[in-house]
Amino acid sequence: MITKEEFRVNLPIFNFEGKTQDGSKMWMNRVINNLLLLDLEQDKNITPATLGSIENITDKVNQANAFSDYYVDGEFDYSDSIYSITPIIHNSKNGKELNRQTFTGPDFFDLIDEISIYVRDNVGIVQEMRDQYIDMDIKDFTTTSLDALKEYHFGRHDIATEIDPTFALAYYFKSVRGTYYSQGQLEEQYQIDRAYENRRKLPLQLQLKVLIQRHIAYNHWKEAEELVKLQLEIDPNDIVYSNLLYTIYSETRNFDEYLEVTKARYNEQLIPDAYSVMQYRQALLVNGKYEKVIDLVNKYQSLLPNNNSVSPFKTEALILNGDLEKARKNHNKTMLFHPDDGYINDLIEESINYQMSDAYNADHSRFFGEFRSARAEQVVDYFEDDNIFLSYSSNQIIDYANMISENKIIFTYPENSFSIGQEFQKNTEGEVYRIKSIQYYSYKNPETFWFYKENDRIKKADSLLKASNYTDAEVAYTEAISKHPDHFYLKDALAHIKYMKTIDAEALSKQYQAISGTYGARKFWVEDNKLFYKLGINYKKELLPISKNRYITLSSYWSNCEFEFLDDNSIASFTWEYDHENMKWKKLDDANNYILRDE
Known part of the structure; x- marks a missing residue:
């Protein structure tokens, strides 16, 4: 039996403030919320979420008050070989402290287990409710090594598994990250195979997530979809399963089902969690339901009139819906409250100006095609579905695009203060052959990535090379280079083929x-x-x-x-x-x- 979502407690968990003067332990305050998340996820009476980068009370209340009655942060200290952790439970509407308790002891992992019980006790999840679900100790399904935990926390999963070769979660998350960013299928498969070998130490739900990720790493999309759907019948609101299903729907272009599932999840919750709201909004935009997105944002603006983080989510829908004057008015308001998002604000302003100008060209087809990353195995497909301009990056969730000039588009993500501007560049023949993609952040300098347009001719050459059919591959690459001389990597592939024909x-x-x-x-x-x-x-x-x-x-x-x-x-x-x-x-x-x- 799984507790229905409407009866679950939504609980954001923020970073714990570090008090220790011991330099070797200063990282630990920032891993507490993630360990609590893992521990609490075993209990289906609660829907925890981590929001680690937010430090001040005002921003914590802004993030938490729409989706929860409570939030948790706290303090961490270490002295004389004793750990001291103080979880603090707050009223999410005003940040007022409701309860705190300090836990001390020599074993860091044991304290996490004690705090997990304390937190549930103080948000209304009593012993009888907790007893409905298995509650494994955190060290039993992560690691007993603080050194391995530290490497895992900093994303150095290889080092974590060198220290603890049974650390299944480290293998799993390295594979998940590699798959999401298409870093290399060889490594993705190796890591998930190691996670699969060590899966028995994990809670059942995590074991199943490892199995599903293994199907995805090996491109077994049908098996992954069937398994995800079976698990969602048992636990219909599990975020990881839901995200996997949305990824599968994106891969298979099943946008109608994506909308139906996200809508059902949103409607089933008395107080929808942030994830459900954002995915429902995303599905509405992908399906061209712009008016519904505007209504959705209006609802939260009326519920949270003093929360200035809501308005940016309306601007895109207004632009896509053609309500450009309203979009400009809403964006002007957003810029007043979010001046640090300079790059992002400028891109949105550019989009509104372009679409209000006489130069505006509403035909999306000039952007269509598949483009391969020069840095990874990622392929991005730009296409139109029911007159809606969409983009799909391999192993990610379908996205919508917005034009800002004759040869540029943007993707904006207000929830992360992040935006992507893409310039489609033409060769001397006047044909689009590559993309200059710049990622803009509110908190660091932009980063540039390049993507090159692919077609059946290039794909055929690549397939022949991977099959070691050097004779036919040489012909195919020679032809591809003659048609696409600016695709630098084609010449490298041909050089490899020619070299292989000279050596035994x-x-x-x-x-x-x-x-x-x-x-x-x-x-x-x-x-x-x-x-x-x-x-x-x-x-x-x-x-x-x-x-x-x-x-x-x-x-x-x-x-x-x-x-x-x-x-x-x-x-x-x-x-x-x-x-x-x-x-x-x-x-x-x-x-x-x-x-x-x-x-």
């Missing part, structure tokens, strides 16, 4: 063995007669030779590895990166790039 298996094996080893944070090794590379905690990639010394990877087009054999019999490795603006390869000159093989 024995000589190639000796070439690989000669350079294998560890070069600082870089590792090169041979596995199943193939050469692999890994940089620190990044993702495993297969290297393909284009000469005796230089290698490419199909997982990340923009980077090449090269080796130099020195007179003293030592070997150095260094990398090249493609300069997209100047359209040429650039050898990195910094000292950290040129690294000798470890003795």
Whole structure:
């Protein structure tokens, strides 16, 4: 039996304030909320969520008061080998402290278990309700090692699993992240296989999430969908299962079902949690239900008249609905309250100005096509469905796009103070061939990524290469290069094919063995007669030779590895990166790039 969502307690958990002067423990206050989340998720009487980056009371109330009656933060200290953690329960409407209790002891993990019970007691989940669900100790399904926990907390999952090879969650989350950003299927599959091997230590719900992620990592979408739907019949409002289902619907282009499921989840809750509201809004926008989005935002504006974080969610719907004067008025109000979102505000302003101008071209087709990332295996598809301009990035949730000029579009995410501006660039023939994608943040400098347009000709060449059909692949790549001379990576692939036709298996094996080893944070090794590379905690990639010394990877087009054999019999490795603006390869000159093989 699973407690119905309308009877669950929504509970945001913020960071705990660090009080300790012990430098080795200063990271621990920021892992408490995540451990509490994992522990509390076992109890289906409660829907916890972490909102770690918010520090002041005003912002905490703004984030929590629409979706919950309570929120939790607290304090952390460590002195004389004793941990001290003080959870504080607040009224989400005004931030008033309702209860606090200090827990002390030598075992950090045991304190998390005690605090989990305390929190539930003080938000109305009594012993009888708690007894409905299994409550495993946090150390039993995470790790008993604080060192492993620290690496896990900082996202260094490889190091965490080196310290604790049974740390199933570290394997799982590395695979999930790799899949989401298409970092490399080899590593995604390796990590989820390790999580699967160690899944028995996890709570049942997490075991099933590992199994579903394994299906996704191996592109078994049908099996993943069937398993997710079965689990949602048991627990219809589990956020991870719901997110997986939305990803599957995005992959299979099932937008109607995406809307129906998100609508049902939203309507079933007396006080909808933030996730349900945001996903329902997303599904409405993807399906062109702009008026309903406006009504939804109006509802929360009336409920929370003093919450200035709500208004940005209306602007996009107004623009997409053609209500440009209202959009400008709403955006002007937003800019007054959110001046730190300068980049994002400027992009939205640019969109409104463009769509109100005589230059506005409402035809989306100039943006259509599939574009492959130069840095990862990610493919982004731009297309139209029922006259709605949409975008799908592999393994992510479907998104809607907004035009800001004849050759630019934007994606905005008010909940994260984040926006993406994309410029579709043309070649000398006047055809779009790549995208310059800039990610804008309110809290750091922009980052630039590049995507190159793909088609059946390029996909065919790639498929032949991966099948080691070098004869046909050479023909296919030669043709592709003649049609797409600015796709720099096609020439690299052709160079690899030609090199492979000049070397036999024995000589190639000796070439690989000669350079294998560890070069600082870089590792090169041979596995199943193939050469692999890994940089620190990044993702495993297969290297393909284009000469005796230089290698490419199909997982990340923009980077090449090269080796130099020195007179003293030592070997150095260094990398090249493609300069997209100047359209040429650039050898990195910094000292950290040129690294000798470890003795």
